[in-house]
Amino acid sequence: MRPPKRLRRRLKSAVLLGLCGIAVLLMLVPLASILYACFVNGAGAITPDFFLKNPPPPCNPAAGAPCPVGGVQDAILGTLLLVGLASLIALPVGILAGIYLSEFEDRPLARPARFLADVMTGIPSIVIGVFVFGIFYSFAEAGWISPFSVISGYTGAVALAVIMIPVVARTCEEALRLVPTSIREASLALGIPRHRTILRIVLSAARGGVITGSLLAVARAGGETAPLLLTAGFTTGSIFGLSGWTPSLPVMIYEFASANYPNTTQLAWGAALVLVLMMLLISVGARLALRNRFGGRVA
Amino acid sequence: MTDNKLVVQNLHAWYGKTHAVQDISLSFPDKQATAIIGPSGCGKSTFIRCLNRIHETQPKARAEGKVLLDGQDVYQEDPTEIRRKIGMVFQRPNVFPTMSIYGNVAAGLKLHGGYSQDEIDSAVIESLKKSALWEEVKEKLDESALQLSGGQQQRLCIARALAVQPEVLLMDEPASALDPISTARIEDLIFDLKNQVPVVIVTHNMQQAARVADRTAFLYLGKLIEVAPTRDLFERPSEKLTESYITGRFG
Amino acid sequence: MAGTVERKALSEELHQLQENMQTIATLSVQAIERAVAGLDSPDTGVVGDVSALDREVYGLKERIVRNCVETIALHAPVAKDLRTITVALEVTTDLDRIGRYAKDIAEAAHELHREGDGRESLPKLRTMGNLTVGMIRTAVNAYLARDAAPVAHIHDDDDAVDDFHDELFQAIIDGMARRSVTPRTGAECILINRYLERLSDHAVNIGEWVVYLVSGERPVRLPRHNAEGPGRP
Numbered sequence: 003m004r005p006p007k008r009l010r011r012r013l014k015s016a017v018l019l020g021l022c023g024i025a026v027l028l029m030l031v032p033l034a035s036i037l038y039a040c041f042v043n044g045a046g047a048i049t050p051d052f053f054l055k056n057p058p059p060p061c062n063p064a065a066g067a068p069c070p071v072g073g074v075q076d077a078i079l080g081t082l083l084l085v086g087l088a089s090l091i092a093l094p095v096g097i098l099a100g101i102y103l104s105e106f107e108d109r110p111l112a113r114p115a116r117f118l119a120d121v122m123t124g125i126p127s128i129v130i131g132v133f134v135f136g137i138f139y140s141f142a143e144a145g146w147i148s149p150f151s152v153i154s155g156y157t158g159a160v161a162l163a164v165i166m167i168p169v170v171a172r173t174c175e176e177a178l179r180l181v182p183t184s185i186r187e188a189s190l191a192l193g194i195p196r197h198r199t200i201l202r203i204v205l206s207a208a209r210g211g212v213i214t215g216s217l218l219a220v221a222r223a224g225g226e227t228a229p230l231l232l233t234a235g236f237t238t239g240s241i242f243g244l245s246g247w248t249p250s251l252p253v254m255i256y257e258f259a260s261a262n263y264p265n266t267t268q269l270a271w272g273a274a275l276v277l278v279l280m281m282l283l284i285s286v287g288a289r290l291a292l293r294n295r296f297g298g299r300v301a
Numbered sequence: 302m303t304d305n306k307l308v309v310q311n312l313h314a315w316y317g318k319t320h321a322v323q324d325i326s327l328s329f330p331d332k333q334a335t336a337i338i339g340p341s342g343c344g345k346s347t348f349i350r351c352l353n354r355i356h357e358t359q360p361k362a363r364a365e366g367k368v369l370l371d372g373q374d375v376y377q378e379d380p381t382e383i384r385r386k387i388g389m390v391f392q393r394p395n396v397f398p399t400m401s402i403y404g405n406v407a408a409g410l411k412l413h414g415g416y417s418q419d420e421i422d423s424a425v426i427e428s429l430k431k432s433a434l435w436e437e438v439k440e441k442l443d444e445s446a447l448q449l450s451g452g453q454q455q456r457l458c459i460a461r462a463l464a465v466q467p468e469v470l471l472m473d474e475p476a477s478a479l480d481p482i483s484t485a486r487i488e489d490l491i492f493d494l495k496n497q498v499p500v501v502i503v504t505h506n507m508q509q510a511a512r513v514a515d516r517t518a519f520l521y522l523g524k525l526i527e528v529a530p531t532r533d534l535f536e537r538p539s540e541k542l543t544e545s546y547i548t549g550r551f552g
Numbered sequence: 553m554a555g556t557v558e559r560k561a562l563s564e565e566l567h568q569l570q571e572n573m574q575t576i577a578t579l580s581v582q583a584i585e586r587a588v589a590g591l592d593s594p595d596t597g598v599v600g601d602v603s604a605l606d607r608e609v610y611g612l613k614e615r616i617v618r619n620c621v622e623t624i625a626l627h628a629p630v631a632k633d634l635r636t637i638t639v640a641l642e643v644t645t646d647l648d649r650i651g652r653y654a655k656d657i658a659e660a661a662h663e664l665h666r667e668g669d670g671r672e673s674l675p676k677l678r679t680m681g682n683l684t685v686g687m688i689r690t691a692v693n694a695y696l697a698r699d700a701a702p703v704a705h706i707h708d709d710d711d712a713v714d715d716f717h718d719e720l721f722q723a724i725i726d727g728m729a730r731r732s733v734t735p736r737t738g739a740e741c742i743l744i745n746r747y748l749e750r751l752s753d754h755a756v757n758i759g760e761w762v763v764y765l766v767s768g769e770r771p772v773r774l775p776r777h778n779a780e781g782p783g784r785p
Contacts, residue, residue: 108360185397186358188396188458191384191388191389191391192384192385192408192412192465193382193384193386193409193413193465194381194408194413203408206399209399507630511630536634536635536768537767537769538631544631547631548559548629548630548633549562550557550559
C-alpha cells in the first residue's frame, strides 16, 4: 500500500533537509580544519618575539644547538605598507569609478567601462603581477627609473591596486544602485546640485555597501601572493619604506613552507594564523560598518 | 483677480518616443491651489515634473515649450536654482534615510550653503510648524527619520520642501499612499499653505481635488481637455469627456 | 473608450429615481386635470378622487426625498448626476404643491356648485384652468424627456395666465360690488383664481429646473410684473 500523500511529502522534505545539512557540513569542514590547523600549528609561534624580530637564517637543528626562532616583524610591516599604499590608490579611484558607473550610466563610456571592470575581476592575479612587472621593467629600460626599483614595494602596491580597483568600483556601483531613485529626486527637487546630491546624499545612503566592498577588496589584497612574488620580491632583512624588495605575509608563508626548516616552518604557521585572524577582523569590521549611527541596520 | 505666478505655454514632453505631454498651456494663479486630474497614464505626473525640470533628469526624457515663473522662462535658467524656487513633494515619502528628522528638514539649506546655524534652526522649526508636525517631533529631532509613520514622513517631506522657501509648491499625488486621517491632515495643510504659496496638486482622487483646489484641470492622453474653477467643473463641466471622467464612468 | 464602468449601484438608484418621478408626475397631472374638469360639472366624486391622488403624491414625494438624500450620502454624485438629483428634489416639491392645489380647487369648486351661482365666473375659470393645465403638462413632459426646447416660451404663457388672473380678479370684485355674485361665491372664485395662478408659477419653476438640468445654467428670472397691479408682491 502506498503511503498517503501527506507522509510522502514530509519524507521528501526531510530527505532534502538532510542533504542540505550534509552539504553545509561538507562546506564547513575545510573551513573549520583550516582554522584548526592554523591555531594548532601556529599558536605556538605567537610570542612577543614573533612581532619584534625578523626571520632567522635557515638552519637545521643539530644536536645540542637549537635553531633561533626569530619573528615576522617586517613581513607584517610590509603587508601593512603594501596594502596601505594600494588602498590609498585603489579606494578613491574605485569609488569614483563606481560613482561614474552608477550615476552617469547613460554616458558612452559607462557600458564598456563596466564590461572591462568585470573582465578584470576575473583576470588571474599572477597575470596582473606579470603585467605590472612588465610596465615597471619598461620604465627602467627607458631610463625613467633605476633598474633596482623595478622590484619594490611600490611596484607591489601598484599591482595590488590594479587588482583592487575593479572590485571596489563594481561593489560601490552596486551599493549606489540600491539607493532608490526617489532619494536622488528628493534631493534634486530641493535645489541641491547634482554633485552634492551624489556625494553627500546618495553616497551617504550607500555607505554600508561601499565600506563593505572596500573592506573586502582590502582583505583580498592582503591575501594575494602571486603578484607580490613577481613585483615586491621577498627579504628577511629589515625594510625602510617600500623602495626595495618588500616582504609580505603571504609571500613569506610561500617561501618558508616550500623550504623545509622546522624553525621557519613554525614561523610560516604563525604567519598563516595572523593572516587568518586579520581576515576575520576585517569581516567583523565590515559588519560593524553596516550598523548606522542610530543602531539599526543600514543594509 | 490674482496674478498668475506660473504660466505654462505650449509644453510638450517625451519619454523616448512616447509623446506624454502634448501642447499644454495652463496658468497657475498666486494664492490658489490648482488640481490636475485625469486617468492613469494621462501625463499629469509628467506634466508637473516638467515645471521644476525634474522630468529631464530621467534618461531619454525631453521637454519643449515655455514655463514662465514670474515672467522668466525656467528652461532658460539654471535648473538647480529653479528647483529651489519650485519645490516638490512626491507620491511616496522619500526621507533621507541616514539623516535625523532635523537633518532632513535642514538638508536643503545646509547643502545649499550660505546660511548660519541660527537661520537654519529657525527655518527648521518654522517649517515643521507649518506642516503640522512640530508638536509630534519637537522632543526627538535627533532621531532617525525612518521611525516616523508614513503620514508623518510625508509631512516631514513637506516641511523639508518648505524649508527652502519655494515660490511654488508642486505635489504629485501626495496622499495616495496614506490612510484617510493622514490624507485629511495633508489636505488641511494645503488649505492653509495656498495662502502663502501657490500649490499645484496632481491627484487621481477627484473628491480630493474637489475638497482642496480652487481650480481644476482635466488631462487626458497628454492633452488638456478642460480647466475651470472647481465648483463649476464639478457641477457643470463643458466637455463630455470631463463629464464622463468625473462621474466615474471611465478612468 | 478603455475601462468604462457602469457604476451599477448609482445607475440603479438613478433609474429608480426616474421611474418614481414618472409616477409622481403622472399622478400630479391627473389630479389637476381632474380638478379643472370638475369646474364644469358638479360631480361629487371629484373631491374624493383628487384627494386620493394628492395623498399618493405626498407619500411618493416623501420617499423620493429620502432616496435622493441617501444617494448623495453614498455616491457623492457630481455634474449631471448631481443636477439630476437636486432637480428631482425641487421638482417633487413643485409636483406635491400641484397636487395640493388640485385638491383645494376641487373642494372650492364643490362649494361653488353647492351655492349654485357661479355661472359668470366658472367658464372663465375653466379657460384659465385649461391654460394652466397645458403649461403644467408641457413643463412635466419636458422634464421627463430631459428636453428644454418645449419650455422655451413658458414665461410668456405665465404672463398670459397672470393677465387673465388680474382681469378675472377685477371682474369678481366688480360682481361682488354689484351684488350679482354672493360673497361666498365671490370668495371661492377668488381662491380658485389664485390657486390657478400659483399653479402656473409652479409650472414655470419646473420649466426653469429643466433648463438647469440640461445645461447647468440657471435661467434668468424675468420680472413678472411692472409696479402697477393690485397688491402684487
